[in-house]
Amino acid sequence: MNTKLLFAGSARMMMRYKMRTFFMAIGIVVGVTALVFMRAMGVGAERAIMATVNKTFTTATINVVAGGGHLGPRAGGPVTSLRMADFEAIKNQLDGVVLTGAMQWLPGQDIRYRGNTRQMSIYGYTDQTEAVWLRGVRDGEYFTAADIDSAARVAVIGTRAAEALFGDEDPIGKQIQAGSVPLRIKGVLELQGIDTHGADKDDEIHVPVTTLMRRLMNVDHVFAGRVIIDNPDNVEAVGEQIKALMRERHSLSEGEPDDVVVITPKLVQDIVSNANRVLGRYLPAAAGVALLVAAIVIANIMLIAVKERVPEIGIRKAVGAESRQINFQFLTETVVVALTAGVFGVGLGIIAALVYDSLSEVPMVVTPGSVALGLGAALVVGILAGVMPARQASALDPVNALR
């Protein structure tokens, strides 16, 4: 068989029956455009979230948060069992632990400087913040070990918070008030932007964790801490060891639930990808429904075309076409239309994604995988829609077809 000639014929029919081709193609074009656009939105969102996560959470990092079994506030008040000493123990007793850092926080505090007041969160960290929490100062200096030991009345401040309180003044060396406690500003924090919870990380102040516990909150427990280990491959194993150590140190008996949550990068990624499933899977599924409708429309148009083309099928068989060649031809015609429509759909989807990316705050990312998905979907629709009409065409008896 001369396949080149057959393909040329299929392409020709596509061009010469423009209306038929248009109605066959339109459903696929719309469906594939939607698919590519929505994938771009899903991938863009995932990348943006992962970028934020990676900025603050390296793969060799384990977070330990007070509270059993779930994150966030819970009935019966805060869990008070997690202490700074627990993190000292983790560092000293477990293999492969490089650094630990405890933290406490106090949301919604009025911070005053002369006549200005601004409500913000106060975070308590150790002197290891730069290495553990990956955030340092852009101006001035961070806390020292001595500041932690002495619960010094010092603070570093986020850029937006500083602008709100000090305007054009240089904040370093100035004294602010947190409740009744005066704090001297030692430095200005590196810019970080909005975190995954929606909090503005540039509108907060840091104080030594000891200062926050003793002078501002009057507690002896911390809210959470972070453990950095030497080998990212061991995060899960070390995470389990931390859980066991905490149970031992907090004297939990068998059957009692954990009083801390151990968050490994895998858990973070699972949570993030769960969130992305909505964008990455369910939205494209909606495009899939459009493509299914397209397949039904195409199959119908092709079935009508087969009826119209009975004499053509007869003549082709008379001049030597085998049934399987007729089958192949009709399937080819459907697939050629579907794939061409798929190419248009991918093109339109990319254009739509680029336009939306530049007009909105939503980051759009078109990956080769999304392009392949679009073309693959078009191909599948073409084959699904083409199989039955092609089979019907090939089964025609030439004697009847030519009558």
Add this chain to the structure above:
Amino acid sequence: MIQLKGICKSYQRPDEGPLEVLKNVDLSINEGDYIAIVGPSGSGKSTLMNILGLLDRADSGEYLMDGDDVSELSPAKLAKLRNEKIGFVFQQFHLLPRTNAIENVEIPLIYSNADKPEERAIGALKSVGLGNRMKHFPEELSGGQQQRVAIARALVTDPELILADEPTGNLDKTTGEDLMDLLQQLNADGRTIVVITHDENLAKRAKRTVHIDDGRLNELRAVAPGSNASPTETQLGGAA
């Protein structure tokens, strides 16, 4: 070239018994023949044509093509034989719409392995006198021109046998005459032709005329190629 021996074909009718369309038909077609098959409607002409053209199978009997029995071949093998050895011409032309003359003539070459299909198609169109209509669509051609395209399509694979079913049936008298001239020319060039026709003028041009009636075949006139001997009536089969 082709021998039919004892061909029988019947169709099942819903309420009555089977309808015998061909009854023990014998026919011998030799290279260079020009045979007209004539007969009233319902006499079995078309069935005979379909069996001769390997589009349909006989219920019993033998079909020898170049000495080989083809009656039991698979549909795919039959398709290949049709492609290589038989060219069809139909009353309704059966050209593909929105497909120009060259593209129509190329169709049999899709199913063969012939190289340079376009050159062959152009050659075939020129041989039927349509060298100046090659890019025309069927819709732009007269009936006679369309039938010439169909003949070019039948010729393009260089078949041994041209089978024409009422080729002048849809043409006016003058165009019909032109087409008969063309068929006669092709036969003079050595092409074997079988036509089924009602048209007495067309039948007269053939070298042999075979009458079919009620499923039985009678040769009315057999003229030796090139001779002007008067028609002799012979029962075929035994004579062949």
